[in-house]
Amino acid sequence: MNLRTRKxxxxxxxxxxxxxxxxxxxALLKLSLPLQIFAMGGEKMKSAGAKLLENTLESSVVGIxxxxxxxxxxxxxxxxxxxxxxxxxxxxxxxIDFPGFHLKIMPSISDKTSLVYYIPPKVxxxxxxxxxxxxxxxxxxxxxxxFENSYFNGKASYFGHPLVDFVKSTCSVSEFKKEFGLCxxxxxxxxxxxxxxxxxxxxxxxxxxSARLVSRSHKVQWLLPLADxxxxxxxxxxxxxxxxxxxxxxxTYDVIKHCDFILATSGTVTLEAALLGTPMIICNxxxxxxxxxxxxxxxxxxxxxxNIISKREICPEMLQSDTQPHRLAGLIRNYLLQPNxxxxxxxxxxxxxxxxxxxGVLKRVSNHMAEEFLQ
Numbered sequence: 363m364n365l366r367t368r369k370x371x372x373x374x375x376x377x378x379x380x381x382x383x384x385x386x387x388x389a390l391l392k393l394s395l396p397l398q399i400f401a402m403g404g405e406k407m408k409s410a411g412a413k414l415l416e417n418t419l420e421s422s423v424v425g426i427x428x429x430x431x432x433x434x435x436x437x438x439x440x441x442x443x444x445x446x447x448x449x450x451x452x453x454x455x456x457x458i459d460f461p462g463f464h465l466k467i468m469p470s471i472s473d474k475t476s477l478v479y480y481i482p483p484k485v486x487x488x489x490x491x492x493x494x495x496x497x498x499x500x501x502x503x504x505x506x507x508x509f510e511n512s513y514f515n516g517k518a519s520y521f522g523h524p525l526v527d528f529v530k531s532t533c534s535v536s537e538f539k540k541e542f543g544l545c546x547x548x549x550x551x552x553x554x555x556x557x558x559x560x561x562x563x564x565x566x567x568x569x570x571x572s573a574r575l576v577s578r579s580h581k582v583q584w585l586l587p588l589a590d591x592x593x594x595x596x597x598x599x600x601x602x603x604x605x606x607x608x609x610x611x612x613x614t615y616d617v618i619k620h621c622d623f624i625l626a627t628s629g630t631v632t633l634e635a636a637l638l639g640t641p642m643i644i645c646n647x648x649x650x651x652x653x654x655x656x657x658x659x660x661x662x663x664x665x666x667x668x669n670i671i672s673k674r675e676i677c678p679e680m681l682q683s684d685t686q687p688h689r690l691a692g693l694i695r696n697y698l699l700q701p702n703x704x705x706x707x708x709x710x711x712x713x714x715x716x717x718x719x720x721x722g723v724l725k726r727v728s729n730h731m732a733e734e735f736l737q
C-alpha cells in the first residue's frame with residue numbers, strides 16, 4: 363500500500379459550507395489513510411481537524427449588488443488559492459457550494475489536481491449553465507437531492523443529504539425548557555434570521571418588531587438562536603427593547619426542535635427545521651436587483667427548500683414587502699389561533715424528510731472519495 367500522505371484542500375465561503383465541510387473533514391479523517399486536510403472556510407472546519415489557511419466567512423456575500431462590492435477581495439483570494447495549489451499540489455480539491463466564486467477558480471487549477479463538487483449549486487433553480495462548467499472541470503459531483511443527478515449526467519453521485527446524519531436535538535422539550543427557565547405552557551417561537559451578517563441586518567429588526575406586535579395580544583416566549591460567527595455588536599442598539607426574548611448560542615437544533623414553530627430566513631435552516639419536525643414561516647428580503655433577477659430567471663416557483671422538494675407551498679413564504687412586521691405578525695397570530703395548521707405542516711414536512719436518505723451519508727461520501735481519488 364502507498365502510505366504517502368494525501369493532501370486535500372476544501373473550499374467554503376459561507377457559514378453553512380463551513381458546517382458541511384466540518385462534517386466532511388471528520389468523515390475523511392476516519393478513513394484508514396494518511397491525510398492532511400487544508401481548508402479555506404471557518405472555525406468549524408478548523409475544529410474538525412483541518413488546517414485553516416484563511417477564514418473566508420467574514421467576506422461571504424449574498425445577492426448581485428453585494429457581490430459587486432466584494433470583487434477586489436475575492437480576486438485576491440482567488441490568487442492565493444491558485445498559488446497554494448501550485449505550491450502544495452493537493453491530491454484533491456473539494457468545492458462546497460458558493461458557486462459565484464468557486465466557478466471562477468476551476469479553469470486555472472483543473473490541470474493541476476482533481477476537482478470535485480460537494481453540494482453543487484442549485485442549477486435546478488436557476489443558472490443551469492453552471493452545470494456545464496462544473497461538468498467541464500470537475501471529475502465528480504456529490505449531489506444532496508436525488509433529482510439533481512439528471513443535471514450532472516454521469517458524473518453525479520447521490521448518497522443522501524448530509525444533514526440527515528447530524529440534525530438532532532440533544533435533550534427533551536421538558537429538559538430544554540427547564541434548563542433555560544422557559545414556561546412549559548406558553549407558546550414558544552424562535553426567530554432565525556440567518557447566519558450571514560447581511561441577513562441579520564435585513565431580517566432581525568423586522569422579526570423583532572413582528573414579535574412585539576404579536577406580544578400585545580398573545581403571551582409568547584421568543585427565542586433567538588445565534589451562529590457562532592455573530593457578535594452582539596452586530597445588533598443595532600435597542601433591538602430587543604420591550605421584548606421577552608432569550609438569546610441562546612450554540613444550541614440551534616435544540617431551539618428549533620423545542621419551539622412550536624419558527625420564523626426563518628430562507629436557506630439551509632428550513633431543511634434543518636424539516637428534519638427536526640418543526641413548522642415554519644419562511645421569509646426573505648433581498649435587494650430589488652437580486653429579487654427581480656430571481657423572479658425572472660428562477661426555474662421553480664418557491665424559495666424555501668421544503669416547498670421546492672415537495673413542489674407545493676407547505677410552509678408559507680413571506681418575501682420582500684410581505685416581511686413588513688404587521689404582515690408577519692398577522693400570520694403568526696393565525697398559527698397561534700389555529701394550531702391545527704401546525705399539525706398539517708408537520709405531516710407534510712415528514713414526507714419531505716423521507717426523500718433525504720438514510721443515516722450514514724458522510725461515511726458513504728468519504729469512502730467514495732477515497733476509492734476514486736485518494737488510493
